[in-house]
Amino acid sequence: LPETRLYQSNDKSPLQIFVRAKKKINDIYGEIEEYVLETTTFINALHAEAEIVDKAERELFESYVYKVAAIREVLQRDHMKVAFFGRTSNGKSSVINAMLREKILPSGIGHTTNCFCQVEGSNGGEAYLMKEGSDEKLNVVNIKQLANALCQEKLCESSLVRIFWPRERCSLLRDDVVFVDSPGVDVSANLDDWIDNHCLNADVFVLVLNAESTMTRAEKQFFHTVSQKLSKPNIFILNNRWDASANEPECQESELAKVKSQHTERCIDFLTKELKVSNEKEATERVFFVSARETLQARIEEAKGNPPHMGAIAEGFQMRYFEFQDFERKFEECISQSAVKTKFQQHSSRGKSVSGDMRSMLDNIYERITIFRNLKQDQKNMLTERIQGTETQMMQVTREMKMKIHNMVEEVEEKVSKALNE
Numbered sequence: 001l002p003e004t005r006l007y008q009s010n011d012k013s014p015l016q017i018f019v020r021a022k023k024k025i026n027d028i029y030g031e032i033e034e035y036v037l038e039t040t041t042f043i044n045a046l047h048a049e050a051e052i053v054d055k056a057e058r059e060l061f062e063s064y065v066y067k068v069a070a071i072r073e074v075l076q077r078d079h080m081k082v083a084f085f086g087r088t089s090n091g092k093s094s095v096i097n098a099m100l101r102e103k104i105l106p107s108g109i110g111h112t113t114n115c116f117c118q119v120e121g122s123n124g125g126e127a128y129l130m131k132e133g134s135d136e137k138l139n140v141v142n143i144k145q146l147a148n149a150l151c152q153e154k155l156c157e158s159s160l161v162r163i164f165w166p167r168e169r170c171s172l173l174r175d176d177v178v179f180v181d182s183p184g185v186d187v188s189a190n191l192d193d194w195i196d197n198h199c200l201n202a203d204v205f206v207l208v209l210n211a212e213s214t215m216t217r218a219e220k221q222f223f224h225t226v227s228q229k230l231s232k233p234n235i236f237i238l239n240n241r242w243d244a245s246a247n248e249p250e251c252q253e254s255e256l257a258k259v260k261s262q263h264t265e266r267c268i269d270f271l272t273k274e275l276k277v278s279n280e281k282e283a284t285e286r287v288f289f290v291s292a293r294e295t296l297q298a299r300i301e302e303a304k305g306n307p308p309h310m311g312a313i314a315e316g317f318q319m320r321y322f323e324f325q326d327f328e329r330k331f332e333e334c335i336s337q338s339a340v341k342t343k344f345q346q347h348s349s350r351g352k353s354v355s356g357d358m359r360s361m362l363d364n365i366y367e368r369i370t371i372f373r374n375l376k377q378d379q380k381n382m383l384t385e386r387i388q389g390t391e392t393q394m395m396q397v398t399r400e401m402k403m404k405i406h407n408m409v410e411e412v413e414e415k416v417s418k419a420l421n422e
């Protein structure tokens with residue numbers, strides 16, 4: 001138990017895989033941006049000096065500046081997304097609250113989730129709501145007010161309300177996990193729209209079941225559609241309200257174990273044989289028996305400095321609490337790895353193609369510069385040769401002239417001495 005707690009409260013959390021990868025890729029893109037800007041300035045100067053690069057090339061280089069800036073912006077906003085589905089009242093909102101360690105989302109009677117609610121971290125300690133299609137920040141003073149605001153809203157069930165909650169209040173929000181709560185899958189006829197609007201970019205899905213009953217057709221159908229639209233979605237199954245089974249009067253431990261193994265078998269079969277999204281080994285690591293309500297109560301007690309078991313509802317609290325933490329750890333590993341792959345793989349291949357394109361363009365320009373330089377050198381060589389030729393000719397002429405003058409002088413001298421003699 002202490003080890004698990006350590007996981008959640010410090011930087012050993014598996015979510016750090018995503019956090020570190022995000023920082024790294026952001027830094028790399030910062031360098032790419034610098035390199036692109038520097039190159040563009042250089043190319044423009046080159047154009048001003050000698051017309052080696054043409055207009056189209058210069059425009060292409062400038063387009064890379066915008067491209068890289070756009071990717072950087074997307075990167076800043078990238079997050080890990082988990083979406084919760086299941087029948088009404090199974091405890092979807094309660095599971096999210098337990099993970100957030102605070103009762104943020106309204107739950108229970110009179111607080112049925114009637115539209116999609118996304119909880120994400122906000123900076124600067126602010127808490128506010130934003131409705132779909134509006135940029136207006138609706139301030140949330142406290143949780144009660146948030147519940148009222150959500151209840152009063154007459155929103156379409158597939159619309160989205162975004163709840164921004166201070167990052168520092170929960171490590172999952174701090175590390176860029178975004179939670180999506182949904183209305184019960186049994187109340188909607190628009191499941192296709194739900195998937196198209198809210199699920200296509202989800203990294204992990206959590207099916208919240210009621211451990212007191214069996215999985216319904218609506219729940220199965222929903223995940224069949226999800227797995228048709230997405231290739232191998234990551235699905236976790238929580239058999240919630242497990243405390244209630246333990247609380248059943250005259251329910252013996254052996255009977256409980258039998259029910260548990262029946263549920264486990266059905267859930268594993270659903271993931272492996274029906275949806276075919278996991279293999280047997282993986283599926284066994286994706287099915288949990290928990291109590292969201294109890295976990296939340298335990299965490300609220302912990303926050304007050306009390307031992308967690310003060311939040312216990314029924315016999316067997318430690319096991320359920322441990323299983324919830326085990327779910328969280330496996331979920332964190334899965335979501336961070338999946339998000340790194342789906343989000344950053346794309347960005348890094350784009351970054352690679354931008355720098356590859358720029359490199360080949362620069363190689364091309366360099367080649368042109370070399371040809372240009374060689375041409376100049378050739379011209380220079382020709383000129384030098386010509387000058388050298390002229391010099392030789394001049395020397396020849398000079399030598400001949402000298403000879404001639406010498407001969408003439410000798411001839412004159414001879415003539416003069418001859419005349420003198422005579």
Ligand code: GTP
Nearest residue numbers: 088089090091092093094107108112113241291292
């Ligand atoms: P909708 O939003 O209406 O679809 O329901 P939901 O799936 O979000 O369920 P919600 O979290 O609102 O929980 C419904 C009721 O069940 C609430 O009163 C919860 O307190 C209760 N509940 C949730 N989880 C548990 C649990 O693990 N054990 C027990 N005993 N009660 C739970």
Ligand code: MG
Nearest residue numbers: 092093112113
């Ligand atoms: Mg709900």
